[in-house]
Amino acid sequence: MVGYIDKIKEISERLLKEGTVEMVIGFQKGTLPMMNTPCFAKTPEDVGNFVWDSHCGINLANYLTDRKEKIGVIAKGCDSRSIVTHITENKIKREQIFVIGAPCKGMMDRHKIASLFETEIRSVAENDGKLIVTAGDGEKTLEKADLLQKNCAVCAHRNPVIHDELAADPVEDQKDVDRYADVREIETMPPAEKWDYFDDLFSACIRCYACRNACPLCYCPTCFVDESQPQWVGKSTDPIDTKTFHFLRAYHCAGRCTDCGSCERACPMGINMRMLTKKLEKDCIDAFGWEPGLDLNQRPPLDTYKMDDPEDFIK
Amino acid sequence: MGIEPGRLHFSWISSAEATKFVDVVTQVTDAVRALGPHENFVKHMPKVA
Ligand code: SF4
Numbered sequence: 001m002v003g004y005i006d007k008i009k010e011i012s013e014r015l016l017k018e019g020t021v022e023m024v025i026g027f028q029k030g031t032l033p034m035m036n037t038p039c040f041a042k043t044p045e046d047v048g049n050f051v052w053d054s055h056c057g058i059n060l061a062n063y064l065t066d067r068k069e070k071i072g073v074i075a076k077g078c079d080s081r082s083i084v085t086h087i088t089e090n091k092i093k094r095e096q097i098f099v100i101g102a103p104c105k106g107m108m109d110r111h112k113i114a115s116l117f118e119t120e121i122r123s124v125a126e127n128d129g130k131l132i133v134t135a136g137d138g139e140k141t142l143e144k145a146d147l148l149q150k151n152c153a154v155c156a157h158r159n160p161v162i163h164d165e166l167a168a169d170p171v172e173d174q175k176d177v178d179r180y181a182d183v184r185e186i187e188t189m190p191p192a193e194k195w196d197y198f199d200d201l202f203s204a205c206i207r208c209y210a211c212r213n214a215c216p217l218c219y220c221p222t223c224f225v226d227e228s229q230p231q232w233v234g235k236s237t238d239p240i241d242t243k244t245f246h247f248l249r250a251y252h253c254a255g256r257c258t259d260c261g262s263c264e265r266a267c268p269m270g271i272n273m274r275m276l277t278k279k280l281e282k283d284c285i286d287a288f289g290w291e292p293g294l295d296l297n298q299r300p301p302l303d304t305y306k307m308d309d310p311e312d313f314i315k
Numbered sequence: 316m317g318i319e320p321g322r323l324h325f326s327w328i329s330s331a332e333a334t335k336f337v338d339v340v341t342q343v344t345d346a347v348r349a350l351g352p353h354e355n356f357v358k359h360m361p362k363v364a
């Protein structure tokens with residue numbers, strides 16, 4: 001995967017030199033290890049800052065919303081599906097973007113890696129399926145395969161669904177992954193137990209909204225949690241306010257979330273709020289046979305009506 | 316997410332279906348009453364002295 005970077009740089013430089021696009025969105029090294037941040041290259045020289053490794057988990061579709069210029073964007077499987085969603089929702093036009101596809105074998109779970117060390121991680125290098133992590137309390141060589149982000153471990157669409165040029169050959173998709181074992185487990189709980197599960201899940205949330213800000217779907221000009229007239233939900237970390245925020249945000253992502261994992265990756269508290277969006281994703285498959293972001297020509301289930309939409313819950 | 320299924324009801328009722336409306340509302344209130352008050356998803360304001 002590290003090998004992609006030369007090709008990514010070559011394509012990006014060419015696009016900027018030829019004036020095909022005004023900007024290419026990729027990744028640059030963050031100030032902390034495992035925290036690559038978006039990089040907006042506007043000149044061929046800027047492209048020198050690009051990096052590509054196993055810490056590019058943020059979804060770059062997030063930076064396309066309502067842009068007017070021509071943009072090149074590097075897209076993993078999940079980013080590409082969010083780009084399709086953006087196009088379907090009229091947040092950007094297909095002809096405005098040049099998608100540089102990056103077939104992906106999964107990004108690293110920074111929370112999990114950090115939990116393996118007592119002290120702060122100073123550097124992370126990767127080599128041939130292995131990660132060499134150096135922290136204050138020593139160096140460890142770890143298997144990348146054991147440290148995939150939770151969503152990457154069960155990803156079924158690793159290759160970009162749309163692209164104008166690929167940075168590498170497509171990778172083999174994981175077959176027979178059981179995407180919803182964890183959701184099914186919660187589905188079988190009685191209501192009181194479910195309540196306790198979510199109470200516990202969100203108890204550490206500090207309402208920083210990093211999850212919302214990292215999400216490509218959360219592009220409303222004013223989020224319902226920020227409104228004050230009327231104030232739909234309290235702004236404190238009262239457990240009910242916090243859960244109201246998470247439950248509603250999840251519903252706003254129904255039929256749109258591609259399980260890119262940006263939200264969970266961004267969370268400073270390591271909260272797995274994807275348990276909500278994954279349930280809705282599963283429901284959309286069960287009820288409407290719908291997986292978001294796979295096809296530019298299909299309308300999402302929540303803005304179409306079909307005669308055979310399930311309605312047995314209506315009396 | 317921990318709300319009892321019996322608290323949530325959906326129904327299509329046209330404005331001309333007064334009897335159906337009454338039936339449904341009666342069923343809903345009976346079902347919810349049988350479950351008792353919902354204690355979880357309720358925000359308690361901090362007590363001010
Ligand atoms: S809710 Fe999370 S997993 Fe879903 S699209 Fe948004 S950031 Fe990605």
Ligand code: SF4
Pocket residue numbers: 204205206207208209210211212266267268269270271273
């Ligand atoms: S990023 Fe984490 S702590 Fe911040 S609001 Fe989201 S769940 Fe809460």
